[in-house]
Amino acid sequence: MNPRSIWSGVACLGVGFIGVAGGCGSDQVQQGYYGADGGPSSSSSSSSSSSSSSSGGGTTSSSSSGADDASFGEGGTPTSPTCNMNGRWLVALRVLADAIGQTQASHNWFYYEMSQSADQVTVTKGLHCGYEVVGISALGASVDSHTSWPAFLTHDSDTGRKGTMEVTSSGCQLSIEKRYTVRGATVPYYSQASLPTMPTASQEASTDGGGTPGWEDWDMDGNPGITLTVSEGGSPLGQLYCAQRDWNQYDGAVPGSATSFKVPVTWAPDQDALGYNMSMSSLVTQASVPDSDPAQHYVWFARLGPTQATGTDTQICTAIRSLAPTLTPGALDGETVIAHN
Amino acid sequence: MGRSVTRSARRVVCGALFGGALLAAGDAAASPLFELAGGVGGQGGFNGRTVEGGASSAYYNPALLVEATPGVSLGVFVLTQQIGITLAGRPGPQYAVPEGIENASHASGSAWGSYPIPTNWLQYGRQASATNVALAARPRQGDGSGHATFAYQMLGFVAKLFHDQLTLGAYALVPYSKFTGADAFYSDEREQYFTNSLHPELYGDRLVGTSIALAAGVKITDALSLGLGATLSLTTQAYTPTFVANAGELQNILVDSDVKVVAALAPHLGVSYKPTPRLRLTATAHAPEKLAIDTDFTFLLSNGVQQAASADFTHDYMPWQFGLGGSYDVWKAGSDTVMIAATAVFGQWSRYIDRHSEAPIAAYGWYDTVTPVVGARYQHGTTGFFLDTEYQPSPVPLQTGRTNYVDNDRVGFDGGVDYKFSLLDTWFHVGAQLEVQRLVPRYQSKLPTPTYPDGLNHTPALVADEVPDDSILNGQPLAGAKGLQTNNPGWPGFGSDGWILGGGLYLSVIP
Numbered sequence: 001m002n003p004r005s006i007w008s009g010v011a012c013l014g015v016g017f018i019g020v021a022g023g024c025g026s027d028q029v030q031q032g033y034y035g036a037d038g039g040p041s042s043s044s045s046s047s048s049s050s051s052s053s054s055s056g057g058g059t060t061s062s063s064s065s066g067a068d069d070a071s072f073g074e075g076g077t078p079t080s081p082t083c084n085m086n087g088r089w090l091v092a093l094r095v096l097a098d099a100i101g102q103t104q105a106s107h108n109w110f111y112y113e114m115s116q117s118a119d120q121v122t123v124t125k126g127l128h129c130g131y132e133v134v135g136i137s138a139l140g141a142s143v144d145s146h147t148s149w150p151a152f153l154t155h156d157s158d159t160g161r162k163g164t165m166e167v168t169s170s171g172c173q174l175s176i177e178k179r180y181t182v183r184g185a186t187v188p189y190y191s192q193a194s195l196p197t198m199p200t201a202s203q204e205a206s207t208d209g210g211g212t213p214g215w216e217d218w219d220m221d222g223n224p225g226i227t228l229t230v231s232e233g234g235s236p237l238g239q240l241y242c243a244q245r246d247w248n249q250y251d252g253a254v255p256g257s258a259t260s261f262k263v264p265v266t267w268a269p270d271q272d273a274l275g276y277n278m279s280m281s282s283l284v285t286q287a288s289v290p291d292s293d294p295a296q297h298y299v300w301f302a303r304l305g306p307t308q309a310t311g312t313d314t315q316i317c318t319a320i321r322s323l324a325p326t327l328t329p330g331a332l333d334g335e336t337v338i339a340h341n
Numbered sequence: 342m343g344r345s346v347t348r349s350a351r352r353v354v355c356g357a358l359f360g361g362a363l364l365a366a367g368d369a370a371a372s373p374l375f376e377l378a379g380g381v382g383g384q385g386g387f388n389g390r391t392v393e394g395g396a397s398s399a400y401y402n403p404a405l406l407v408e409a410t411p412g413v414s415l416g417v418f419v420l421t422q423q424i425g426i427t428l429a430g431r432p433g434p435q436y437a438v439p440e441g442i443e444n445a446s447h448a449s450g451s452a453w454g455s456y457p458i459p460t461n462w463l464q465y466g467r468q469a470s471a472t473n474v475a476l477a478a479r480p481r482q483g484d485g486s487g488h489a490t491f492a493y494q495m496l497g498f499v500a501k502l503f504h505d506q507l508t509l510g511a512y513a514l515v516p517y518s519k520f521t522g523a524d525a526f527y528s529d530e531r532e533q534y535f536t537n538s539l540h541p542e543l544y545g546d547r548l549v550g551t552s553i554a555l556a557a558g559v560k561i562t563d564a565l566s567l568g569l570g571a572t573l574s575l576t577t578q579a580y581t582p583t584f585v586a587n588a589g590e591l592q593n594i595l596v597d598s599d600v601k602v603v604a605a606l607a608p609h610l611g612v613s614y615k616p617t618p619r620l621r622l623t624a625t626a627h628a629p630e631k632l633a634i635d636t637d638f639t640f641l642l643s644n645g646v647q648q649a650a651s652a653d654f655t656h657d658y659m660p661w662q663f664g665l666g667g668s669y670d671v672w673k674a675g676s677d678t679v680m681i682a683a684t685a686v687f688g689q690w691s692r693y694i695d696r697h698s699e700a701p702i703a704a705y706g707w708y709d710t711v712t713p714v715v716g717a718r719y720q721h722g723t724t725g726f727f728l729d730t731e732y733q734p735s736p737v738p739l740q741t742g743r744t745n746y747v748d749n750d751r752v753g754f755d756g757g758v759d760y761k762f763s764l765l766d767t768w769f770h771v772g773a774q775l776e777v778q779r780l781v782p783r784y785q786s787k788l789p790t791p792t793y794p795d796g797l798n799h800t801p802a803l804v805a806d807e808v809p810d811d812s813i814l815n816g817q818p819l820a821g822a823k824g825l826q827t828n829n830p831g832w833p834g835f836g837s838d839g840w841i842l843g844g845g846l847y848l849s850v851i852p
Contacts (some may be wrong), residue, residue, distance in 0.1 A: 026483040027428075033437065035460050188802050220793075
């Protein structure tokens with residue numbers, strides 16, 4: 001609690017104490033859409049005046065969808081224009097994992113719309129566009145998850161993720177809070193702070209009103225969780241059905257006014273094998289751990305131009321995957337560049 | 342030996358009595374107000390489970406009643422809540438429930454589970470037309486309930502019996518505005534039919550209930566005392582048989598009523614043990630409490646068709662609470678004493694039941710909590726001061742799915758002064774207290790809701806798609822049905838924060 005908020009709160013309470021609640025911590029509704037015929041409108045109301053309501057009307061936006069580029073505002077005012085995260089970003093995460101002596105690189109792609117006010121950063125729209133795993137060492141396995149990419153987009157989100165972008169003597173410092181991502185299981189339950197144990201093969205989520213958490217068939221292929229296609233040295237090994245939970249956190253120095261930059265990442269995976277249809281299953285179902293070299297874990301941010309990665313969420317993600325090798329080649333240092341559509 | 346046997350027997354009887362009373366706990370009514378406000382009158386404050394607080398010990402720890410000064414207390418306490426809720430803007434028109442869906446159905450021809458109100462009608466209302474009457478607007482968060490001020494009459498009573506071996510106590514906070522208030526609301530998209538707003542889950546009407554505690558404390562030895570008490574309130578059962586002469590003219594229905602109001606008790610007990618003159622250890626247990634309202638309806642139509650329905654409400658739910666505490670006189674000199682006190686209260690909030698008697702969905706199950714309280718007391722002659730602080734973690738997980746339980750972590754400070762004086766050969770206590778509590782800002786964005794061509798809800802924990810993707814109207818696919826359409830007032834996200842301020846004055850008369 002900073003002193004300013006305390007004093008404003010005390011003043012607010014003093015007003016409330018004598019029975020006049022108007023304007024004190026009043027309820028608010030941010031600008032939004034209420035139907036095909038209505039433009040965006042906002043309202044601010046409090047319980048002391050139940051007649052208050054939406055201002056209504058407003059000009060019709062040039063945007064037909066909250067999902068497309070034109071609907072994204074300019075955000076807030078950063079402390080310094082050289083440390084400004086307002087805008088649209090391609091985010092390419094690259095981490096290195098070790099399992100049974102083998103090394104694999106995981107590439108995750110995200111689309112972020114970010115808003116910054118002073119030092120505070122918020123992801124106002126955060127799309128999960130998919131990931132792949134590439135074998136680095138000789139016997140490292142590669143993983144193709146593309147059949148689950150639409151499900152990642154519809155189930156997972158980084159919207160609302162918070163962070164800071166602070167001015168430093170040498171430039172800026174970006175910190176993005178720790179966030180869990182759950183795949184193939186009931187997201188709200190398994191991403192809770194208490195970190196419930198991931199489901200076993202017998203724990204399928206119920207789809208009745210009870211909402212009992214468990215694994216979910218995200219790619220609707222009749223197999224539990226998400227289906228990963230595993231290969232080694234170009235030779236297919238088979239399919240792995242699993243539920244995953246991992247977390248990551250970004251924190252590092254950023255050059256001033258950079259439109260493309262790299263930030264160190266800390267992360268950890270948690271995967272439950274729910275089944276498989278493959279050879280060498282004992283190998284590929286083993287849990288992996290982050291490589292001990294912290295320099296191998298990083299995320300690249302690349303600012304998007306106004307015409308890049310626009311349209312529906314699906315179109316945005318298709319563009320993000322396609323643009324990643326071009327806009328964030330550093331996320332593929334030393335690795336084979338694969339075209340994704 | 343005989344004295345020892347008598348004391349042992351007394352302990353066994355007391356233990357059996359207290360254990361039996363707790364096991365027999367039934368539906369009773371609630372004291373969330375007691376828990377929020379802390380002890381009013383005396384030096385209990387937020388540490389009332391550990392520090393004797395006059396008549397208020399009848400609720401917090403009846404074992405401490407044996408330390409209380411007998412007498413009658415009167416006081417006034419005022420509490421204001423200023424809780425703001427901010428709803429994120431709806432990001433696009435494609436998420437709105439379209440108009441003209443009254444006759445839509447699944448592709449199979451089966452009706453939807455329920456039919457939402459077109460979003461535009463909710464927000465702006467509907468003008469009267471040749472075929473429809475006007476519909477008033479219910480704009481999002483236009484009827485919130487986070488701002489209110491309440492005033493209470495505090496009543497306290499402490500009496501000593503059997504050479505101070507037994508102490509009886511009564512403690513009540515009675516709202517001036519109304520004896521008891523209970524406002525039910527849904528915490529998901531169903532609230533669109535009513536206020537279309539979010540409401541603080543653990544405040545509001547939970548602070549408008551007459552809270553009465555009765556208790557007895559028994560002095561087992563000079564160091565050990567036990568206490569048993571109960572909170573008292575009401576359980577309501579209402580039966581309303583209704584005759585509907587014409588379903589098109591519901592204003593002409595005939596209704597009888599059969600209402601029963603039953604007093605109910607929820608027990609609590611406490612133990613106080615002083616291993617040394619300066620050290621006190623305490624333990625308490627409070628049984629679950631709730632104000633239950635059971636409502637049954639029957640509808641009789643003139644064609645002889647009769648149907649029945651029921652709705653159960655649970656207000657003011659408080660879970661099992663267990664407290665452990667300790668106090669220590671760190672400094673004593675003459676008539677001056679400085680005491681520090683600490684209490685930890687475990688609350689089994691994972692068993693929470695909301696106002697519509699529904700438990701939170703499993704994927705968003707509430708947490709059990711531990712609330713730490715620390716504070717100090719300074720007694721200087723006939724004047725005493727106290728200051729407590731507590732941190733109440735929210736039992737509510739981030740509401741990223743269908744439900745919108747609004748709650749925040751809370752940090753509170755409670756301070757007061759008590760002065761004892763004599764007038765016309767009668768002793769009095771007069772005192773004042775002030776508390777400030779901050780609801781730490783919190784924000785949550787809703788997770789995306791996957792929708793499926795079969796029109797079924799495969800993710801019941803997430804925001805519900807109220808217009809199924811397989812919908813048809815007049816044999817054709819319903820326009821605007823693909824993807825998520827919802828009137829959930831908490832979608833696509835919401836935040837909350839606030840302040841609670843309380844203050845009061847009291848006077849105690851010692852006979």
